[in-house]
Amino acid sequence: MVDKQIDPSKLLRCPVCEAVNIDREGDVYCHRCQSRIFRNPKLGTSRAWAFLLTALILYIPANLYPILVSERFMAREGNTIIGGIILLWEEGSYPIAMIILVASVLVPILKFIVLLYLLISAHFKKHRYTQVDQHKLHYMTEVIGPWSMVDVFVVAILTGLVHLGSIRVIAGPGATAFVLMVLFTMFAALSIDTRLFKERGSHGRG
């Protein structure tokens, strides 16, 4: 039960120290850690849009350019993300192909869709899902987001490990684009202001 003096719909969670704060118009400073919790929520939204669009643009070179270049006896061969997955699948490494498919292809795409959905539905103030579901979706993107780094780490390890005589594996230009894409989607998820889901007011499904 919440105190009568406090309006539950005006309560906010400080993203830094998790303290409960009362939402007032304009800037809110957390009463516990004094961090500025929310500036104008619109600012957070436009920042999230900027990060998300940058990430979407970077996703194109990340998939078109090779993420891994292997050199065998003077022959260079580049592998894109999708190419690498197909190669692994053909070689019969199904579990690894699945891990890379989920981490490098499905997770980023899912994250794009969820973030786009959250931002667009906030813009039109329409909601097919309840606030709780929106919060859960947002939480999920923050949890699964970092897992798209798997492929980059794999490339980094192979670059460090495989230079044996005439055989060498190095990162490709796609890796740089992919890293930046992951960073920008993480920035986008972190800059989404959870007050956006609150502004709709109603608690019901509608």
Place this chain on the structure above:
Amino acid sequence: MILENSVKERPESEMLDRLIICPKCHTIHEKVAIPKGKSALCDTCKKVLYHYDERVLDHGLALGITGLLLFFVSNLFPLVKVEMLGHEQHVTILSMVFSLFENGFYVVGVTVAFMVFIFPLMILVDYITLSWLMRLKKGKQLTKELLILLSKLLPWNMVEIYLVSILVALVKLIGFMQIHFGLSFWSLVLFVILDTYLSKRIHMGELWELRHRIYTYG
């Protein structure tokens, strides 16, 4: 009536501190007392809201120092060694970063270095210093800065993802070369287990409350 008056006289922040918002679904709960060693769960999404651990600072300090030792071992020795046609090559976390630099992949190198080396190290040092200071009941302002820093660092720690990546990379190499796990690999496995446990254990809200109790009531 009496109860309502006493509630009104309290400062607003104290009233707010009796509430907690679920990190996952943002449902508002009033905190309740729970028995030792138990956790309070959100009734909407079953996410853990807080634990009752009397000796959270002792545990934190012990785990933090163990983590730091494992972290050093993980970085001092080779993670993996590969052999092929008489050639031998091993990799450590830092040599991996340097070979990315050598090949001109500065963005990838810097990002990887931060996520698997600098941030995890900062989190451990931050956590150890924090537990230490709070046990000594010193450094009120510093603990605040450390707590704020800690909450900003936590989402960027990716050691557990790195461990999975090592395994994925090795599976790609099976069949081409012989693979030997180094001492650091096993140390990294232990480190990841400990780190995962620690980050499940660190509830920022609890640490803030503890800090409030320590520096207000002594």
